[in-house]
Each structure stands twice: as C-alpha cells, then as structure tokens.
Amino acid sequence: MTQHYNVSGMSCGHCVASITEEVREVAGVSEVVVDLAANTVTVHGTDLDDERLRAAIVEAGYEVGEAVPA
Template sequence: MPTRTFTVSGMTCQHCVASVTEELQELPEVTDVDVALDTGRVTVTSETELSQEAASSAVREAGYTISDWPAQ
C-alpha cells in the first residue's frame, strides 16, 4: 500500500489533529492516517496513490492547508 507524508500548517491542538484525521479518513482509498502535532507531518496510507488534489481538499475541509508536498 502506498504511503504519502506531507506537512499541514496551522494545527495547534489535538482537536486540529482529530479534524484533519477525520477528513482524510473520509477519502475512499485511505486506510490509515497518522498526524504528528509537533511537526505538522501527516502520513497517509492508502490503497492507491493519494493525489495532492484529494489530500488538499480534505485538509481544507478541516480548515488547514498543506504547506509541503514532497516529491516521491
């Protein structure tokens, strides 16, 4: 299963983490989400390669933005 790690900016508390996690988990291909509040790093495991567009849309829905989408 593909894994994608990126950075989300603006998260300041566990509620933020829960919101981002919830929105990303609603994507049909996503099987696991791990969010590190201290660094803003989000690791998503999915059945197929996660697109930046889908991830950005989910993160925006939670009220945050992706600040770093490293090439893989």
C-alpha cells in the same frame, strides 16, 4: 502507498481529530497519522489521490504545504 504533507495551523488534539476525520473519508485511505510537533500529516492507503487528500485537509481548516518526500 504513503503520502506525507506539511500542514500549518495545527496545535492541539482537536486539530488532529478534524484532519483525521476529513482525510479518512477519502477513497483508498487506510490510516492517517498527524504529528503536531513536526507539523506533518502522513496518509497510508491504496491509489491515494493527492488532490483529494489536499482538499480534505483544507476542508478541515488547515493549509497544506509541499508534499514531503517519502
């Protein structure tokens, strides 16, 4: 399963590390890919919970927009 999100406010390596750290703690996540240029976060895993993934990104300090179609 893969989830894609538009995320605003990312601008540097620290942003990537913060989001990656928070999202990896969500159950079922196997990989997190943060693309600064595209302002997207892609999450791979099994039984991913959209609400928990969004909460993890917000917890890292960023705004989550609409999910991007896979």
